[in-house]
Amino acid sequence: MLYSAFIFFLTGLILGSFLNSLAYGLYYKLPLWRRSFCPKCKKIIKIKDLMPLLSFIFLGGKCRFCKGKISWQYFVVELATGLVFILFFVKYGALNLFLWRDLFFALILIFLFVFDLKYYLILDKIVLPALILAIIISLASGLGFLNLIIGILIGALFFGLQHIISKGSWVGEGDIKLGALIGAMLGWPLVILALALAYIIGGAVAVFLLVSARKKFGDILPMGTFLTAAAIIVLLWGEDILRIFGM
Numbered sequence: 001m002l003y004s005a006f007i008f009f010l011t012g013l014i015l016g017s018f019l020n021s022l023a024y025g026l027y028y029k030l031p032l033w034r035r036s037f038c039p040k041c042k043k044i045i046k047i048k049d050l051m052p053l054l055s056f057i058f059l060g061g062k063c064r065f066c067k068g069k070i071s072w073q074y075f076v077v078e079l080a081t082g083l084v085f086i087l088f089f090v091k092y093g094a095l096n097l098f099l100w101r102d103l104f105f106a107l108i109l110i111f112l113f114v115f116d117l118k119y120y121l122i123l124d125k126i127v128l129p130a131l132i133l134a135i136i137i138s139l140a141s142g143l144g145f146l147n148l149i150i151g152i153l154i155g156a157l158f159f160g161l162q163h164i165i166s167k168g169s170w171v172g173e174g175d176i177k178l179g180a181l182i183g184a185m186l187g188w189p190l191v192i193l194a195l196a197l198a199y200i201i202g203g204a205v206a207v208f209l210l211v212s213a214r215k216k217f218g219d220i221l222p223m224g225t226f227l228t229a230a231a232i233i234v235l236l237w238g239e240d241i242l243r244i245f246g247m
């Protein structure tokens with residue numbers, strides 16, 4: 001069990017590292033298979049400096065060549081993906097289809113999280129194929145058709161209506177598609193929980209940023225990061241939370 005958990009953690013670290021690289025590559029339209037380079041001095045990063053977590057620590061968060069700072073995002077995303085992998089493994093305690101489904105959904109969500117956090121953008125070319133896959137996988141893993149449709153509609157309409165009312169100033173079109181995607185992954189009624197949780201997390205982060213004067217009132221926060229984080233939490237513990245509330 002402990003050994004398997006460690007393997008899951010390592011796999012998560014490596015995939016987290018890959019998601020970081022994928023996000024950077026997609027944003028700057030670089031080839032998918034390329035050697036990673038330092039964004040500041042453009043030197044190719046040595047293989048031994050590509051170890052998730054460890055390289056960042058050994059190098060003190062700096063490039064080996066130019067000593068330019070490496071974003072803490074790399075470290076955090078690797079660690080978070082590793083931890084998410086362990087948590088899902090512990091949740092199921094066995095290698096079953098639900099575990100693979102949740103890990104796959106989590107990887108998509110982590111990618112969208114990183115991308116929206118960094119670039120304030122939700123990519124159609126990720127969200128739309130992910131939506132189709134999520135519909136197929138959810139149906140195949142036993143989510144009822146009606147629960148799926150209601151989940152998608154609630155996710156999409158919740159942001160769609162805000163988009164229309166505010167003429168696009170509160171939420172972007174990407175949030176509507178992301179809402180639909182999360183609805184397809186979670187279905188009814190878990191989608192409601194994810195939406196509520198996203199606003200609780202978003203509110204808490206906004207208060208923290210205002211109080212610590214990192215942001216001022218009226219600054220935009222990327223909604224997609226809260227939504228994706230909330231969706232992962234609901235994938236992990238949503239059913240337990242509903243049970244606590246007697247639903």
Ligand SMILES: [Zn+2]
Nearest residue numbers: 038041063066
């Ligand atoms: Zn450098």
